[in-house]
Amino acid sequence: MPPRPSVVAESIEDRVFAALSSPVRREVLRLLRDGGPQPAGVLAAHFAMARPSFSEHLRVLRDAGLVSERKEGRQRLYRLEPVPLAEVQEWLTPYERFWRERMAALGDVLDRMEDA
Amino acid sequence: MPPRPSVVAESIEDRVFAALSSPVRREVLRLLRDGGPQPAGVLAAHFAMARPSFSEHLRVLRDAGLVSERKEGRQRLYRLEPVPLAEVQEWLTPYERFWRERMAALGDVLDRMEDA
DNA sequence: ACTATAGGTAGGTTTAATCCTACATATCAA
DNA sequence: TTGATATGTAGGATTAAACCTACCTATAGT
The missing domain is CATH 1.10.10.10 (Winged helix-like DNA-binding domain superfamily/Winged helix DNA-binding domain)
Structure with missing residues (x-):
């Protein structure tokens, strides 16, 4: 089964x-x-x-x-x-740090591409 | 169908x-x-x-x-x-205001219950 | 080239999600 | 009470999700 x-x-x-x-x-x-x-x-x-x-x-x-x-x-x-959606947002919280770092990294790369 | x-x-x-x-x-x-x-x-x-x-x-x-x-x-x-989860959070945004109001309302009720 | 390793695809089984038409339940209005 | 309105439940059809066992593909090592 x-x-x-x-x-x-x-x-x-x-x-x-x-x-x-x-x-x-x-x-x-x-x-x-x-x-x-x-x-x-x-x-x-x-x-x-x-x-x-x-x-x-x-x-x-x-x-x-x-x-x-x-x-x-x-x-x-x-x-x-309201509660379940608030819990979804809590579930997302540990990922938020992750994607802010990645977005920032992407921003840096773009900045360097602009410089060049 | x-x-x-x-x-x-x-x-x-x-x-x-x-x-x-x-x-x-x-x-x-x-x-x-x-x-x-x-x-x-x-x-x-x-x-x-x-x-x-x-x-x-x-x-x-x-x-x-x-x-x-x-x-x-x-x-x-x-x-x-990172992108799709960031989009989920964006989707949640308009609900956030909603549940903060509701939570706040609940808080008020509880405050009044404490007073009584 | 041959074998082993890493990973996916093919095809089948079972359960359940979504939709429907009929029917049941509950409330309001005459 | 009879009828109309508001909404849900029952049962059936179809599709797809999640799992499995076999098999195929690609890379690495000897």
Whole structure:
């Protein structure tokens, strides 16, 4: 028994990155960031896709902790949750030093090319 | 003709996030960050997996632009590439303001709870 | 030239991600 | 209560991701 991908299986970090790998789900996050909490139907209206398919996207985002859901009458208000994205940024931090050094090195090379 | 996930298909951003969703591939990036450029075999030795399977992981990282490869004798030196991760951080930027506000709001609530 | 080493490609298996159509659930409105 | 609205769940189809065992390619050493 060899295979084993899964957005639903492994660590929460796996789930967050896997959730972010879909342009549909990234667009949902953007809509929530720019427009504040919104019901599922308003979000769904932006996508040419059957509602159940969109529901699955929302579920993936929920399972990753990227959004939360609140019942509001017969709608469900979705809200962007800040913690997972903040954790992604923390994950990036040790790489930031690395790429600043590399970018700086590149800058030096370019400077020397200009001199010559 | 409905389905269509794919790490190989869509935009470069999709590929980067999909590549990051595997703990194996994140560990490879960490090894390259902390240990500098290394041949495929040295990287592979950290994982209990057949070499061809690991080769595929390297290919996914290459296709995402997260690593580059250079022939060095009969080895292939892999190197961490800074640009895609820097782009992830740029992608995160507009969310950063959002979560700082939310965190601050949470802090205010906690402060008021302490007062009471 | 021959062998060993380093690494990838080919092809197959299993699981799961994404999409769909139908159906179920819950709330509001007459 | 009956009907309409809002949204999710069930089940099925298709594709691809992750793994494996074999095999191929390229370089180094004897």
